[in-house]
Amino acid sequence: MNKGNRMNDEEQRRFEAFLREFEPRRPRPLPADESAWRSWPRLAAAAVLVLAIGAVSLWIGVRHFAVRNAGGQPATANMSSVSTNQRPPISTLALTRAALDGSPEFDKEMDSMARRDLPSFNRKESMLRVLAKE
Amino acid sequence: MPEQRLSADDVRQLYDRHGAALLLYARGFVADAGAAEDLVHGVFLNLLRTRPKVREAPAAYLYRAVKNAALNLQRNRARESPLPEQEVWFTHQGGGDREAGLALQSALSELPTEQREAVVMRIWSGMTLEEVAEATGVPLSTAASRYRYALEKLRERLKPNERNDE
Numbered sequence: 001m002n003k004g005n006r007m008n009d010e011e012q013r014r015f016e017a018f019l020r021e022f023e024p025r026r027p028r029p030l031p032a033d034e035s036a037w038r039s040w041p042r043l044a045a046a047a048v049l050v051l052a053i054g055a056v057s058l059w060i061g062v063r064h065f066a067v068r069n070a071g072g073q074p075a076t077a078n079m080s081s082v083s084t085n086q087r088p089p090i091s092t093l094a095l096t097r098a099a100l101d102g103s104p105e106f107d108k109e110m111d112s113m114a115r116r117d118l119p120s121f122n123r124k125e126s127m128l129r130v131l132a133k134e
Numbered sequence: 135m136p137e138q139r140l141s142a143d144d145v146r147q148l149y150d151r152h153g154a155a156l157l158l159y160a161r162g163f164v165a166d167a168g169a170a171e172d173l174v175h176g177v178f179l180n181l182l183r184t185r186p187k188v189r190e191a192p193a194a195y196l197y198r199a200v201k202n203a204a205l206n207l208q209r210n211r212a213r214e215s216p217l218p219e220q221e222v223w224f225t226h227q228g229g230g231d232r233e234a235g236l237a238l239q240s241a242l243s244e245l246p247t248e249q250r251e252a253v254v255m256r257i258w259s260g261m262t263l264e265e266v267a268e269a270t271g272v273p274l275s276t277a278a279s280r281y282r283y284a285l286e287k288l289r290e291r292l293k294p295n296e297r298n299d300e
Contacts, residue, residue, distance in 0.1 A: 007285065007289065015285060016285070019238070020257060021226060022225070022235055023154065023224060023225050023226075024155055024157060024258055025157065025222070025223060025224065025225060027153050027156075027157045027171045027174050027175055028171065028175065030149055030178055
């Protein structure tokens with residue numbers, strides 16, 4: 001570079017100011033909501049909502065189970081107090097617990113369910129009996 | 135500089151402050167004005183979506199990201215013939231003076247890349263020479279001499295316009 005072209009500080013400042021008068025064209029604006037759903041407050045709010053829904057569901061489930069097993073007795077004890085024919089349907093959870101305990105009540109309940117739910121040959125209106133006659 | 139994760143507001147402020155200068159910088163690599171704008175836009179959108187951890191000055195990070203994206207685009211388009219460049223890169227504060235803007239555009243595009251980036255960073259991004267040195271990965275003295283050479287070359291090319299302006 002030719003040293004004769006060298007600018008002093010004052011010339012440099014003036015030339016820099018001259019250059020700054022030219023503004024480069026701006027690119028188009030960024031989309032307004034690009035990051036809206038990624039912000040922490042929204043994520044936290046979504047997490048709290050999911051947790052709240054989960055907690056309410058769990059509470060309703062536990063309460064439902066408690067009502068079924070009124071008095072807080074174990075499921076197996078409750079089963080024995082009701083006669084086989086009058087038994088209301090037992091929840092899957094209570095049935096599972098009885099099976100895990102190895103309780104004889106589990107077998108009684110299975111017998112009851114078989115009489116209640118499976119097709120019976122003995123009843124007059126039994127479909128199996130009607131088919132057998134034909 | 136400690137590692138930092140930029141917020142959406144930080145990214146938008148950076149776009150306001152450096153977007154125009156980065157577009158000017160990208161145009162030095164990519165002839166197609168639309169592609170250069172898409173490239174700069176893409177860098178910022180990616181920043182908004184992924185929020186990477188930045189270990190350097192954000193402006194330095196942005197210039198590096200734009201340069202890498204521009205070089206990738208150049209490689210991908212190596213076999214394509216460049217589009218004729220018609221668009222004016224600058225507007226002049228005082229209105230008119232289109233001729234001077236075109237002369238500056240031409241002079242700027244003829245500078246070596248490292249001198250052009252020094253002058254774009256310093257003049258239109260308002261970065262200090264220390265920041266320019268960090269962004270370009272060279273010692274401060276090198277960044278300073280690149281900047282000075284760039285100014286001298288631009289001044290030589292723009293002398294008639296500068297005189298008219300005064």
